[in-house]
Amino acid sequence: MHSVRPDQGPLAFASIVSTGPNQPPPFEGRNLYLTDPALQGAVAREGGGWAHDRLAAWGATLGRAETFALAARANRFAPELRTHDRFGARIDEVAYDPSWHELMVLATREGEHCAPWLEPRAGAQVARAAAYLLHAEVENGTQCPLTMTYAAVPVLQRYASLLPALAGPWLPRVLARDYDPRSLPVGEKTSALIGMGMTERQGGSDVRANATAAAPADDGSYRLTGHKWFFSAPMCDAHLVLAQAPGGLSCFFLPRLMPDGAKNEVRIQRLKDKLGNRSNASSEVEFDGAAAWLLGDEGRGVAVIIEMVQHTRLDCAIGSAGLIRGAVAQALHHARHRRAFGRTLAEQPLMQNVLADLVLEAEAATALALRLARSFEADSSSAEAALSRLATPAIKYWICKRATATVAEAAEVLGGNGYVEECPLPRMLREAPLNSIWEGSANVICLDVLRAARREPAAIDALKAELALARGADARFDRHATALCESLHRADFDERDARRVAGAIATALAASLLLRHAPAPLAGAYCASRLGETGAAFGTLPREIDCTAIPAHRA
Numbered sequence: 001m002h003s004v005r006p007d008q009g010p011l012a013f014a015s016i017v018s019t020g021p022n023q024p025p026p027f028e029g030r031n032l033y034l035t036d037p038a039l040q041g042a043v044a045r046e047g048g049g050w051a052h053d054r055l056a057a058w059g060a061t062l063g064r065a066e067t068f069a070l071a072a073r074a075n076r077f078a079p080e081l082r083t084h085d086r087f088g089a090r091i092d093e094v095a096y097d098p099s100w101h102e103l104m105v106l107a108t109r110e111g112e113h114c115a116p117w118l119e120p121r122a123g124a125q126v127a128r129a130a131a132y133l134l135h136a137e138v139e140n141g142t143q144c145p146l147t148m149t150y151a152a153v154p155v156l157q158r159y160a161s162l163l164p165a166l167a168g169p170w171l172p173r174v175l176a177r178d179y180d181p182r183s184l185p186v187g188e189k190t191s192a193l194i195g196m197g198m199t200e201r202q203g204g205s206d207v208r209a210n211a212t213a214a215a216p217a218d219d220g221s222y223r224l225t226g227h228k229w230f231f232s233a234p235m236c237d238a239h240l241v242l243a244q245a246p247g248g249l250s251c252f253f254l255p256r257l258m259p260d261g262a263k264n265e266v267r268i269q270r271l272k273d274k275l276g277n278r279s280n281a282s283s284e285v286e287f288d289g290a291a292a293w294l295l296g297d298e299g300r301g302v303a304v305i306i307e308m309v310q311h312t313r314l315d316c317a318i319g320s321a322g323l324i325r326g327a328v329a330q331a332l333h334h335a336r337h338r339r340a341f342g343r344t345l346a347e348q349p350l351m352q353n354v355l356a357d358l359v360l361e362a363e364a365a366t367a368l369a370l371r372l373a374r375s376f377e378a379d380s381s382s383a384e385a386a387l388s389r390l391a392t393p394a395i396k397y398w399i400c401k402r403a404t405a406t407v408a409e410a411a412e413v414l415g416g417n418g419y420v421e422e423c424p425l426p427r428m429l430r431e432a433p434l435n436s437i438w439e440g441s442a443n444v445i446c447l448d449v450l451r452a453a454r455r456e457p458a459a460i461d462a463l464k465a466e467l468a469l470a471r472g473a474d475a476r477f478d479r480h481a482t483a484l485c486e487s488l489h490r491a492d493f494d495e496r497d498a499r500r501v502a503g504a505i506a507t508a509l510a511a512s513l514l515l516r517h518a519p520a521p522l523a524g525a526y527c528a529s530r531l532g533e534t535g536a537a538f539g540t541l542p543r544e545i546d547c548t549a550i551p552a553h554r555a
């Protein structure tokens with residue numbers, strides 16, 4: 001039997017009584033925003049400081065034990081496909097656990113899917129990014145339809161507004177904050193969600209290989225025949241899909257129900273049995289003459305949908321930053337309460353190295369995600385837009401790729417507890433690889449970085465200007481930034497270098513942010529461990545780094 005030591009104090013005693021000997025008190029019951037100074041600092045400097053009170057309220061809601069319980073439940077009781085009703089009629093519905101709907105109510109009320117479009121003030125994207133990041137610390141499946149809806153809005157505003165049949169009923173409902181999961185024609189609903197269908201069996205990255213055919217109909221719409229191999233959140237009220245029209249690959253608006261309430265000809269074949277992201281339904285569908293409306297011109301499908309893709313890439317980066325922060329916060333909490341060999345884990349020198357390294361990753365990811373969100377603001381300059389073109393794929397690649405390793409390492413801090421399903425870490429670990437796969441898998445998105453670097457000199461100039469803000473603060477950073485900018489100007493890389501280039505851009509941007517805004521030990525440690533030739537594993541920070549100083553700054 002372990003006994004309570006006098007130096008553990010009343011709080012430690014209370015937690016031991018309620019959780020068993022040497023088990024940490026519950027992580028839940030904390031304000032996820034107010035316990036994260038890195039996020040608060042990033043929100044303030046990127047222009048979203050006015051949202052502080054709202055984010056604090058959202059952080060409190062998300063941090064409640066009840067919200068964590070909803071997240072666990074939504075993933076334990078996965079959605080089920082209902083293809084037919086009891087009379088044998090095709091219905092193609094997905095039944096979700098009530099916990100899914102409760103989480104959706106919370107997130108839509110917060111405006112994760114619409115706030116910057118509904119209230120487009122300076123800092124609106126940043127404030128929304130912070131809300132989304134906090135959500136990602138608790139549950140991720142619900143973020144799929146929220147992201148797709150958010151990302152579809154610019155496309156709908158630009159193109160659907162030209163189609164009277166779409167503009168009137170749809171946009172106000174997409175921008176509404178009261179979640180309405182009912183299967184009704186959009187005109188009878190209070191709000192609507194939008195999904196995206198690009199990937200087919202024969203190819204996801206290379207969408208030009210799409211085989212779904214779109215035939216013009218007499219009423220100005222089209223009839224789609226074919227399939228989609230991944231079609232997430234099929235209960236969304238409409239999807240933007242790609243299909244081959246007579247003039248080439250085109251983007252279409254595909255409602256689930258027709259205005260008279262009849263089901264559109266979209267058959268859900270089955271739901272994917274996924275590694276993670278289990279609260280969210282991802283389906284395979286077939287289109288059997290489904291009615292759809294052309295957005296933009298025939299043959300311009302990729303150009304039309306790319307705006308949606310860019311915004312979903314932003315969310316992948318923010319979501320993975322949230323996963324990283326969530327996992328690291330749980331690791332810190334555990335290590336500070338769990339004792340081994342006569343002292344807490346957080347007091348053991350080797351664990352201090354691991355924790356410090358994890359904190360570096362979380363700080364960098366948060367800073368990068370919020371900086372990237374600023375480049376999406378409505379009032380961004382042309383230089384910001386150019387930076388965004390290069391930084392979005394680079395940062396998406398880097399944060400999403402780092403998430404899996406970071407969450408795995410954070411889970412190990414909890415020892416065996418981190419491997420047991422009652423703890424959120426196993427779910428987070430299964431979730432972590434996903435953002436790296438969709439919306440441009442790592443290789444594909446890194447090739448996009450090279451494309452942007454080759455074709456858009458303004459993007460390189462914007463990157464140089466951003467990095468110049470931290471010049472002189474650290475010699476390692478100066479060397480890294482100089483070598484990177486020279487190599488981008490020379491464009492002396494080939495496809496095999498794409499990951500290295502994308503990673504170098506992301507780490508340069510992260511170091512530049514940390515050198516200017518983070519505590520000095522943290523920024524220095526980042527430069528020492530992430531720039532140049534560095535070890536691949538966590539817990540390999542160089543000896544001269546003060547590993548106690550880095551976590552000490554953070555909750």
Ligand SMILES: Cc1cc2nc3c(=O)[nH]c(=O)nc-3n(C[C@H](O)[C@H](O)[C@H](O)COP(=O)(O)OP(=O)(O)OC[C@H]3O[C@@H](n4cnc5c(N)ncnc54)[C@H](O)[C@@H]3O)c2cc1C
Binds near residue numbers: 202206442444445
């Ligand atoms: C849970 C989940 C939900 C999804 N939901 C949706 C959805 O709602 N809508 C939708 O449209 N899609 C969705 N997707 C599909 C996703 O976007 C694709 O899986 C992704 O784009 C990759 O396409 P693919 O699976 O066909 O792989 P492929 O395109 O076959 O690629 C396989 C691998 O090869 C790499 N690769 C490809 N080309 C190159 C190259 N030129 N050089 C080097 N490497 C290369 C890729 O990076 C990848 O690692 C979902 C996927 C998952 C896992």
